[in-house]
Amino acid sequence: MAKSKTRYRCRNCGYISVSYLGRCPNCGAWNQLVAETQEVQKVSSKATASRLITKTGGSQPIRLHNVEAKDEQRIKTKFSELNRVLGGGIVPGSLVLIGGDPGIGKSTLMLQITDDLAQNYKILYVSGEESAAQIKLRADRLGAGNSNIILYPETNMHDIRAQINDLKPDFVVIDSIQTMNEPSLDSMIGSASQVREVTTELMKIAKNEKITIFVIGHVTKEGAIAGPKIMEHMVDTVLYFEGDEHHSYRILHSVKNRFGAANELGMFEMTNQGLQEVDNPSAFFLDERLPNANGSAVAVSLEGTRPLLAEVQALVTPTAFGYAKRTAAGVDYNRLALLLAVLEKRGNLMLQNQDAFLMVTGGLKLTEPAIDLALAAAVASSYKNKAISATDCFAGEIGLTGEVRRINKCDVRVKEAAKTGFKRIFLPRHNVTPQLQQLADIEVVGVASLPHLLKLLFS
Numbered sequence: 001m002a003k004s005k006t007r008y009r010c011r012n013c014g015y016i017s018v019s020y021l022g023r024c025p026n027c028g029a030w031n032q033l034v035a036e037t038q039e040v041q042k043v044s045s046k047a048t049a050s051r052l053i054t055k056t057g058g059s060q061p062i063r064l065h066n067v068e069a070k071d072e073q074r075i076k077t078k079f080s081e082l083n084r085v086l087g088g089g090i091v092p093g094s095l096v097l098i099g100g101d102p103g104i105g106k107s108t109l110m111l112q113i114t115d116d117l118a119q120n121y122k123i124l125y126v127s128g129e130e131s132a133a134q135i136k137l138r139a140d141r142l143g144a145g146n147s148n149i150i151l152y153p154e155t156n157m158h159d160i161r162a163q164i165n166d167l168k169p170d171f172v173v174i175d176s177i178q179t180m181n182e183p184s185l186d187s188m189i190g191s192a193s194q195v196r197e198v199t200t201e202l203m204k205i206a207k208n209e210k211i212t213i214f215v216i217g218h219v220t221k222e223g224a225i226a227g228p229k230i231m232e233h234m235v236d237t238v239l240y241f242e243g244d245e246h247h248s249y250r251i252l253h254s255v256k257n258r259f260g261a262a263n264e265l266g267m268f269e270m271t272n273q274g275l276q277e278v279d280n281p282s283a284f285f286l287d288e289r290l291p292n293a294n295g296s297a298v299a300v301s302l303e304g305t306r307p308l309l310a311e312v313q314a315l316v317t318p319t320a321f322g323y324a325k326r327t328a329a330g331v332d333y334n335r336l337a338l339l340l341a342v343l344e345k346r347g348n349l350m351l352q353n354q355d356a357f358l359m360v361t362g363g364l365k366l367t368e369p370a371i372d373l374a375l376a377a378a379v380a381s382s383y384k385n386k387a388i389s390a391t392d393c394f395a396g397e398i399g400l401t402g403e404v405r406r407i408n409k410c411d412v413r414v415k416e417a418a419k420t421g422f423k424r425i426f427l428p429r430h431n432v433t434p435q436l437q438q439l440a441d442i443e444v445v446g447v448a449s450l451p452h453l454l455k456l457l458f459s
Contacts, residue, residue, distance in 0.1 A: 005037070006035055006036065006037050007035075007036050008020050008021070008033040008034065008035055008036070009033065009034060009036050009191075009192055009193060010024040010026065010027065010029065010032045010033050010192070011032045011033075011034055011191060011192050012024065012027050012029040012032045013026050013027040013029070013229075014192055014228045014229065014230065015027065015033075017033060020033055020035070021033055034187060034188065034191050034192075034193075035186075035187070036185070036186070036187050036191075036193050037185075037186040037187075072091045072092060072259070073092070074086075074087075074088050074089030074090060074091055075089050075090040075091075075092065075117070075121075075212075076089045076090075077089070077090065077113055077116055077117065078116045079112075079113065079116075079266075079268075079277060080277065081252065081266030081267060081268060081277050081278070082113065082252065082266055084264055084266055084306070085239060085252050085253075085254045085257075085264045085265070085266040085304075086237065086254070086257070086259070086260060087257055087259045087260015087261060087264070088259075088260060090212055091212070091236070091259045092170075092210055092212055093206055093207060093209075093210040093211065093212060094206065094212055094213075094236040094237060094258075094259065095202060095203050095206045095212075095213050095215065095234075095235045095236050095237075096212070096213070096214050096215065096235065096236065096237045096239065097177075097215045097217055097225065097231070097232065097235040097237065097238050097239065098110070098214060098215070098216050098217065098239045098240075098241060099216075099217040099218070099219050099225040099238070099239070099240050099241070100219060100240060100241030100242065100243075101219060101223075101242075101243075102218075104241050104242070104243050104250065105241060105243070105250055105268075105270055105275060106175075106216050106241050107130070107138070107175055107216065108138065108142065108270075108274055108275060109241065109252075109268075109275055110125075110173050110175065110214055110216065111125075111135070111138060111139060111142060111144060111149075112142060112144065112274050112275060113214075114147070114149050114171065114173060115139070115142070115144035115147045115149065117170075117171055118147050118148040118149050119148070121169075121170035121171055122148075122150070122167065122168070122169040122170050122171070123148070123149045123150060123169060123170070123171045123172075123173070124150050124152060124163065124164065124167055124169040124171070124172045124173070125149050125150065125151050125152065125173045125175070126152050126153075126154060126160055126172065126173060126174050126175065127151065127152070127153045127154075127175045128153070128154070128155040128174075128175065128176060128179030128180055129175060129176060129179055130153070130175075131153050132151045132153055135151055136151075141272075141273075141274075142273065142274040143273065143274075150167065150169070155179050155180055155181045155189070156181055156183060157180055157181060157182050157183070157198055157201055158183050160180075161201070161205070164205060164209070164211070168209075169211060170211065170212065171211070171212050171213075171214070172202075172205075172211055172212070172213045172214070173213075173214045173216070174202065174213065174214070174215045174216065175216045176215075176216040176217060176218055177195055177198060177199065177215045177216065177217050177218075177227070177231075178190040178195060178217065178218045178226055178227065180194070180195075180198040181194065181198075182194055182197045182198055182201070184197075185197060190226075190227075192227060192228045195226075195227035195228060195231055196227070196228050196230060196231060199215070199227075199231045199234050199235070200234065202215065203234055203235070215235070217231075225238075232256065235256075236257075236258045236259065237254065237256060237257045237258065237259070238254065238255050238256040238257075239252055239253065239254050239255075240252075240253045240254075240255060241253075242365075243270075243363075244363035246363065247362060247363045248269050248270050248271070249267060249268065249269050249270075249278065249284065249362065249363075250267075250268040250269070250270055250275065251265060251266070251267060251268075251364075252265070252266040252267075252268065253265050253266075253303075254304070261304055261305055262304070263303060263304040264303070264304030264305060264306065265281075265303035265304055265306050265308070267281040267284065269284075281306075281308055282307075282308060282309035282310075282416060282420050283420060284362075285308075285309065285310050285311065285361060285362045285364060286298065286309060286310075286311055286420070288361070289311050289361075289390070291390040292387045292390065293387060294381045294382055294384075294385055294386055294387045294388075295313055295314045295315055295316070295378055295379075295381050295382030296311060296312070296313050296314075296378060296381065296387075296388065297311070297312050297314075297374040297375075297377040297378040297381065297388055297392075297393075297394055298310070298311055298312070298374060298392070298393040298394065298422070299311075299312050299360075299366065299370075299371040299373075299374030299375070299393070299394055299395065300370070300374075300393050300394065300395040300413040300416065300417055300425065301366050301368045301370060301371050301395075302368060302370065302408075302409055302412065302413065303368075305409075305412075307409075307412050307413050307415075307416035307417075308364075308416075309393060309416065309417065309420055309422075310360055310361065310362070310364050310366060311360070311361045311362075312331075312358070312359075312360055312361075312371065312374045312375055312378045313358070313359050313360075313361060313378060314356065314357070314358045314375070314378035314379045314381070314382045315355075315356070315357040315358075315382055316351070316354050316355070316356050316357075316379060316382040316383045317354065317355050318353065318354060318355070319353055319354060319355045320355075324351070324352060324353060324354055324355055324356065325355045325356075325357075326340065326355070326356050326357075327356070327357045327358070328358050328359070329358070329359035329360065330359055330360030330361075330363065330364055330365050330366060331358060331359075331360060331365075331366055331367075331371070331375065332367065335372075335375075336356070336358055336375070338400075339372060339375050339376055339379070339398065340356055340379065342376075342398060342400060342402055342450060343376055343379060343380065343450070345402075346401070346402030346449070346450050346451060347376075347380065347402070347450050347451060347454055348451075349379075349380060349383050351379075351383065354383065356379060358375065358378065358379065369397040369405075369407075370395045370396060370397055370407040371395075372396060372397050372398040373394040373395060373396035373397075373398065373404065373426060373447070373453065374393075374394040374395070376398060376450060376453065377394055377426075377453065377457060380454055380457070380458070381457070381458075384458055386457075386458050388457060389423075389424070391421070391422050391423035391424060392422065392423075392424045392425070392426065392457075393417050393422045393424075393425050393426070394425070394426045395407060395410070395413050395425065395426070395427055396426065396427060396428045396447060397428070398450055402449050402450040402451065403448070403449050403450075404428045404429065404447045404448060404449060404450070404452075404453070405428060406428050406430045406431055407427075407428060407431060410427055410431045410436060411436060411439055413425070413427075414427075414436060414439050414440050414442060414444060415439065415440050417440075417442055418440035418441055418442040419440075422442060423442060423443060424442065424443040424444075424445060425442055425443070425444055425445070426445045426447050426453065426456070427444060427445070427446060427447065428446065428447060429446035429447060429448045430446075431446070432444055432445075432446035
C-alpha cells in the first residue's frame with residue numbers, strides 16, 4: 001500500500017525538512033518552507049532483487065569511440081541576433097529557458113519569433129497568463145495577426161501533454177513556467193516542486209519527441225529566475241532578456257548554452273512595431289558622446305564572442321562631508337573601490353578626499369575585467385580636468401600592484417575599434433605583437449603599468 005508522506009521544501013534554495021521551520025537553516029530565509037505531499041510505495045526486497053536481475057531494456061553502456069555523433073541541422077530565424085545568442089540557430093529538440101523582468105518584452109519576443117517560424121513549422125503557444133484575445137491584440141499590433149500559431153490558454157500539464165500528443169507540433173512555447181500546474185502534486189502553483197516537476201516533464205517531451213520548447217520564466221527581485229536552481233541545470237539553454245525601463249534597447253544574454261558559446265549577447269530595440277535588431281551596438285551606445293569632455297573614456301569590452309564599445313564616464317569632485325562618497329552604475333562597486341585605491345597608491349592621485357561617481361552610459365552593465373583601463377583613464381581624466389582624445393579607446397586589466405595584465409581576443413577588439421572609427425587603442429604590453437599592429441588601420445599602444453598609462457595620456 002502506498003502512504004502519504006509530508007515534507008517541507010524551501011522555495012528559495014530547495015532545502016528539505018521533515019518538519020516546518022520558520023527560518024531555513026540552509027539559506028536563512030524566513031517563511032519560505034512550504035509543505036509537499038508525496039506517495040511512498042513500499043517494495044519488498046525480493047521484488048527489488050528480481051528487478052535488478054531481470055533486464056528491462058532501455059539505454060545500454062557504450063564506448064565513446066563507438067558513439068556516432070551528427071551535427072544538428074540548426075533552424076535559422078529572421079533575427080540574426082537571436083541566432084548568434086543560440087550559437088547559430090535553434091537546435092531541434094532543445095529546451096530553452098528565457099527569463100526577464102516584468103514588461104521587458106519576453107512575450108513580444110516569443111510572438112515575433114513564432115510568427116516567423118509558423119510559416120514553415122507547426123507552433124503551439126501555451127499561455128497561462130493571458131487569454132487568446134489578449135495575445136491576438138498584441139499580435140495585431142506586431143503585424144502577426146494572420147499567423148498560423150495555435151493558441152492554447154491552459155495551465156494543466158495533463159491537458160497540455162494531451163494536446164502535444166494530438167497536434168504533434170514542431171515548436172512549443174510555455175508562457176510562463178510559474179503558472180503551469182502538475183495535477184499529481186498537492187503543492188501550490190509556482191512552488192519549487194511544481195516548477196521542478198513541470199520542467200522535468202517538458203524536458204522528457206523535448207528529448208523523446210524532438211520538439212523544441214521555449215519556456216518563459218519569471219525572475220525574483222534579485223534578478224534570478226524564480227524557482228529552484230536545478231531548473232537552470234536541467235534545460236539546454238538559459239537566456240536572460242535584460243534592459244532599462246528608461247531606455248528602448250533590450251539585451252538578450254546567454255548564461256548557459258549546451259550547443260554554443262555562453263555569455264553571447266544580442267541587441268534589440270523596442271519600438272511600437274515590436275522588437276527591432278541593432279546591427280551595430282557600439283555605434284548605438286556612442287552616438288551621443290561629447291568629443292572633448294573630460295572624465296570620458298571608451299572601453300572595448302567582449303561579451304561572449306562579440307566586441308562592444310561603450311562609453312565610461314567619471315566625475316571626481318572634492319567631498320563636502322567627512323568621508324568620500326563613491327557611486328557606481330553599470331560596473332561593480334567593489335571593482336570601482338579597488339581601482340580608486342590602486343590609482344591613489346600607484347598613480348599618485350589624491351582621491352581619499354574626493355567624491356567619485358562612475359557610470360556606463362546607456363544603462364549598459366559591464367563585468368569584464370578588461371574594462372579596468374578605461375575606468376582608470378576616465379577617473380584620472382576627471383581628476384586632472386584634462387580630456388582624453390575622442391579617437392582613443394582602452395582595453396586591459398589592472399592588478400593591485402598597478403601592472404596592466406594580459407587579456408584575450410585582442411585581434412577582435414582591434415578590428416571593432418578600427419571599424420567604429422577610432423585611431424588609437426591602448427592594450428596591455430604583453431598583448432601587442434607585430435601581427436596585431438598590422439591587423440587594422442589603427443595605432444596599437446602597449447601599456448605596461450598604470451603610471452605608464454597616465455604618462456602617455458597626460459604628459
